[in-house]
Amino acid sequence: MVNYPNGKKHIEKVVKTSFGNRGMTLEKDLNASNSYFLRENIANIHKKPTPIQIVNVDYPKRSAAKITEAYFKVASTTDYNGVYRAKAIDFEAKECASKSFPLNSIHLHQIQHLQNVLQHGAIAFVIIRFTKLDATFYVKADDIINIYLNKEKSKKSIPYSWFVENCYIIPYNLLVPVNYIKIIDYLYF
Amino acid sequence: MVNYPNGKKHIEKVVKTSFGNRGMTLEKDLNASNSYFLRENIANIHKKPTPIQIVNVDYPKRSAAKITEAYFKVASTTDYNGVYRAKAIDFEAKECASKSFPLNSIHLHQIQHLQNVLQHGAIAFVIIRFTKLDATFYVKADDIINIYLNKEKSKKSIPYSWFVENCYIIPYNLLVPVNYIKIIDYLYF
Numbered sequence: 001m002v003n004y005p006n007g008k009k010h011i012e013k014v015v016k017t018s019f020g021n022r023g024m025t026l027e028k029d030l031n032a033s034n035s036y037f038l039r040e041n042i043a044n045i046h047k048k049p050t051p052i053q054i055v056n057v058d059y060p061k062r063s064a065a066k067i068t069e070a071y072f073k074v075a076s077t078t079d080y081n082g083v084y085r086a087k088a089i090d091f092e093a094k095e096c097a098s099k100s101f102p103l104n105s106i107h108l109h110q111i112q113h114l115q116n117v118l119q120h121g122a123i124a125f126v127i128i129r130f131t132k133l134d135a136t137f138y139v140k141a142d143d144i145i146n147i148y149l150n151k152e153k154s155k156k157s158i159p160y161s162w163f164v165e166n167c168y169i170i171p172y173n174l175l176v177p178v179n180y181i182k183i184i185d186y187l188y189f
Numbered sequence: 190m191v192n193y194p195n196g197k198k199h200i201e202k203v204v205k206t207s208f209g210n211r212g213m214t215l216e217k218d219l220n221a222s223n224s225y226f227l228r229e230n231i232a233n234i235h236k237k238p239t240p241i242q243i244v245n246v247d248y249p250k251r252s253a254a255k256i257t258e259a260y261f262k263v264a265s266t267t268d269y270n271g272v273y274r275a276k277a278i279d280f281e282a283k284e285c286a287s288k289s290f291p292l293n294s295i296h297l298h299q300i301q302h303l304q305n306v307l308q309h310g311a312i313a314f315v316i317i318r319f320t321k322l323d324a325t326f327y328v329k330a331d332d333i334i335n336i337y338l339n340k341e342k343s344k345k346s347i348p349y350s351w352f353v354e355n356c357y358i359i360p361y362n363l364l365v366p367v368n369y370i371k372i373i374d375y376l377y378f
Contacts, residue, residue, distance in 0.1 A: 038305070041305075041308070041309075043309060044302075044305050044306050044309050044311075046265075046266055048237050048238060049237060049238040049239065049240040049241065049262075050238065050241070050243075051238040052238065052239070052241055052243075052256065052259075054239075064260055064261070065260070065261060066258065066259075066260060067241065067256065067258070067259040067260065067261070068257060068258065069255065069256070069257065070241070070255075070256040070259055071253055071254070071255060071256065072253070072254060072256070073238075076235075077235055081270060081271070082270070082277065082306075083277035083279065083306050083309045083310060083311040084309065085309070085310060086276060086277065086309065086310025086311065087275060087276070087277065087310075088271065088272035088275065088276065088277040088278070088311075089277070090272065113233075116227070116230075116233050117233050117271075117272050119230070120230075120232060120233050120272045120273065120274070120275065121272060121274060121275025121276075122233075122272040122275065122277075
């Protein structure tokens with residue numbers, strides 16, 4: 001045990017350095033990536049605010065309006081959209097802790113929204129991160145739409161192997177933790 | 190005074206039938222128009238939810254999570270975006286009760302956002318409705334950006350005449366109260 005000059009003891013921590021333990025949620029990683037794209041003039045893509053049903057608001061004197069009763073609403077669209085090389089970009093992002101992706105993680109009207117924007121010519125996809133397997137996939141909207149529309153009644157999830165075979169691993173680095181633009185470039189430009 | 194068979198008195202209301210009194214706010218008119226565009230497979234454009242800072246949430250047993258403290262946040266982007274003919278669409282909408290449009294109705298970072306999406310190739314604009322003058326204008330983003338960036342210190346508003354000379358009146362009908370797609374078609378397709 002080494003004591004530091006300030007008299008404090010040096011406590012050795014066991015830091016797990018698995019890649020899976022990058023310590024950031026997918027949402028934070030996407031925020032960091034989107035900020036990078038914005039700063040570097042690559043793309044303008046934002047997360048939409050969480051939809052909320054406001055029931056009651058107080059307007060106290062000399063201070064900001066305070067919402068005192070509100071409820072979360074189910075999103076009717078996807079969480080992320082914006083513009084890249086003049087094309088409309090639209091995607092949903094989901095984390096998955098198990099080894100297969102539960103279909104009910106994505107609402108049916110979100111699937112319908114993806115179908116619709118795809119039809120209007122947007123670049124549409126889903127980003128799915130398997131947190132325990134440390135892999136973040138770019139899933140083309142039409143691929144996941146097909147699964148949802150053709151699913152047998154019994155099918156409740158998509159196995160990890162399907163993603164490995166049919167989707168694109170999104171490259172990771174510290175500056176751009178989820179560089180989905182690279183996959184878009186590869187697929188469309 | 191005529192009494193109705195149910196005994197209730199017929200109260201004559203003075204209903205003002207000015208076109209300005211269509212009875213709907215710009216937001217409602219845009220929602221109706223966007224619903225029409227969605228239903229008729231013309232475009233997929235949505236209003237973003239109001240950004241809110243959630244401070245406290247209660248999770249009562251057997252009922253929905255209840256937000257008990259939250260505050261409105263200043264929007265860092267515009268209110269509306271989506272996709273039309275594969276192009277990213279991005280716009281802000283404002284009502285104006287006076288005869289000139291106060292510049293501080295639009296936040297500077299919204300102007301910067303419009304500049305940015307424009308640079309990435311989106312079709313960007315602002316919809317401004319003069320409620321008393323009954324006119325709804327399509328203002329190209331670069332036109333309004335120029336005013337904000339080149340404004341003299343003294344200039345605090347844009348006169349109605351500027352809109353008449355430089356912008357496009359958006360056609361109105363009951364089904365599509367704000368048919369801004371017609372202006373987009375005229376300008377870009």
